[in-house]
Amino acid sequence: MFNRRRFLASCGGLLLASNASRWPHAATFDNAPFALGVASGYPTPTGFTLWTRLAPTPYAPDGGMPNQDVLVHWDVAEDDHFSPIVASGTALATPAWAHSVHVDVTTLRPDRWYRYRFHVGNAMSPVGRTRTAPALESEARLLRLALVSCQHYEHGYYAAYRHLLADDLDLVVHVGDYIYEGSWGNGKVRSHVGPDPTTLIGYRQRYACYKADPLLQAAHAACPWLMVWDDHEVQNDYAADHSRYGDDPVTFVARRNAAYRAYYEHMPLPEAMRPRGVQIQIYTHVPWGRLAQIALLDDRQYRSYRPCSSARMPSTPDEVNCRARTAPTATMLGAIQEAWLDQMLASSTAQWNVIAQQTLMAQNDGILGPGEQFNTDGWDGYPAARTRLLGALDRHRVANPIVLGGDVHAFWVADLPRDFSVPHSPIVATEFVGTSITSYAGDDERIRTAMHEAPNIKFGTGRYRGYLRLDLRPEIATADLRALRNAQDLNTPCATLASFNVVSGRPGAVRA
Template structure:
């Protein structure tokens, strides 16, 4: 458990409105929302070097219990947050309710989706990246995040603080524990390792990456083991939810190979055809060490379900109608050899019941993950659910549906609405509800279930219900 806050009476000021002094912060963790039964408490010190952020990791708590927490500093008391401890590692667990979200451009819409996250009584919420956007783009913007792209530590701190001022996002954070991984926009669009989209000098870009990672840590409920060291910050991890599920959280930005066949004079993504570089067997999305770590953890897992929290669509998505193929190079389609290495492991008897979760593409996608995507008769080795964006604008729907028609393993896709994904996990099945709002241009949109699917244990492949 990590309890997070930041002291910032003027959050958009360069110093948060505080002097460059260390400030004492008291914290309390209770078994009841009225704080009559205190389970743990203590004092920590918010340092200006870390933007007066606080990361508390209480110890000695009971497993699978709900707690409430708050902070006291400078004569003020924070709002109360609700959190939970995980079940003991091998304990029998009957249920996990997991929310999944990604891609929340501040200017493109109100965060009304989070009103429903906050009310959903989730055990966990998993954010799969693009928590902030470094640049402004899109049509029919509802608010401003400023026109200047962040480059310095002060810039990134202001960006995070601006997003955190949204009351619906605050309420969702306070409603349940959050698990975090990043994607590209927390630093810069389409970056790959030390290579920026603009193909900047890698030494310069790594300095930018270092301050972006530092600001990310300062503003997220992350443990001390994830503290950044310069431009390096390990965020991939595994968490156990009793005997029910292992959650493998991945980082597909920090260690990846550059995207294949970029446009002349640039790096980053492109729609590519006839690109031999794409087939490079040494290319990697996760990096060699993370690949080896993931393989070992998957093969060692004894859980009923193995949930992979990663950033984007894993299934092949050929966007060229008829003969020939075209792929978006920034996702797994740009790294088919790396994907095949992972799918080969998912096809083994251990791990049991793999389900891949993704975001990034601003649309709901549901897919069979095949041993060989070019052969419709190939075995399905895992199930995939990709959440739509919280606010970020999607591709035209006709292009999405054309891709579905071209790829029979893509069972469903819809980019017309924003929202989030909710999984209800039991030992026998996973139910996925695709929760959508018709508009993010209003502060309080309605919310409905766009579609629902079930994956039965030992039977990979989502089935609509």
């Protein structure tokens, strides 16, 4: 199929300029077109992806932009003065993609911080700060990242991001529920703009609502992000093309496609992740010198349908003593992604192998003693898939695996055995789950029960909102559980609730 945008890109700036001439270069904007901020992501040793979206009236269906292509200029420099500019170019913002801009910069030096900005007409964007990854064979001494997830706009303010800005981070890793498609709970501090989204226009408006937040914008502008989605970027607890609420499959897939497209339009995702038809691949891996490799998994798009969950009882899936969950064919990643991950892990020479994905991986049984109750939306609904993944870590002798997750609105620290169904199975990985940025949690009764049942769970609490900070050094990894006093107070303090170490060569978390 003829792809006009790629054709234009391959033909260089001359054609781009003539194409965009319907929108004058001296365009003036009554409202700042960079109202949704700037962002960067996916650092490589020679660059990163830059993002912005022109939306002078962010909540309008067209973002306040004309139905025309617009040329946007971008600059990269090593300091705030942009002198000299070390890379620059133009990108085409088109109505078909909500005038979003994605630029893969590939000509920079490894292991360096840069500044970037966009300009169009009379408007200049805020300046963002980002960095390249270390060269592939270099000995990086430290990688500091923040793990974040679950940021329901109505449940609180983004104070966690204000604290995270002081952490001198190399990366933010967001593992999903960046937006919420619906409202729930009481005592909300603010309201979504517009109705719950089901269409492309609706999801664009929902992203505009979240991305208008100044603290979220500041966190994006401070360092590169890595991203994966979870369920609420589309619909609560969906599995592949299957709605938990029994939606008509054709209608649901159309909704999912709209949601995936809007996600791409609003995130600093590389060009390679641009949706093509109904296909969008967001799983990938990011090397960080010899120190680390970060795999980013998509466990929503390709998973098998949730076991023991009935559309007739959407809010009460029959999770007690659910036999169907042990089906050996169950998959979380789908065959293609699973094979890719297996191959990637087998060939990794990184000191630390981080697997960032959506949800809690450790088995957690909600019934004390005999009988069992598992959350079948998570890995406990797909134990055969979990055993294959953990078995691959063991089989390939993968160095220092660390699993990162979110989704459950609680901090969890756990040692992951090769096979949960085998008593005394050896520990092969360490798991850290970050709590929600704002989203409400249930009480801790369920977590206490799970911990009582499973000594491999070292820590768990859903009492706090916040984030998890992870420092990777050649000999040791340290996780700090960063807890807010009250996420409904914009000025709330943040403290380290607990810290855990993982010593290189010894899987398992040790309280610091």
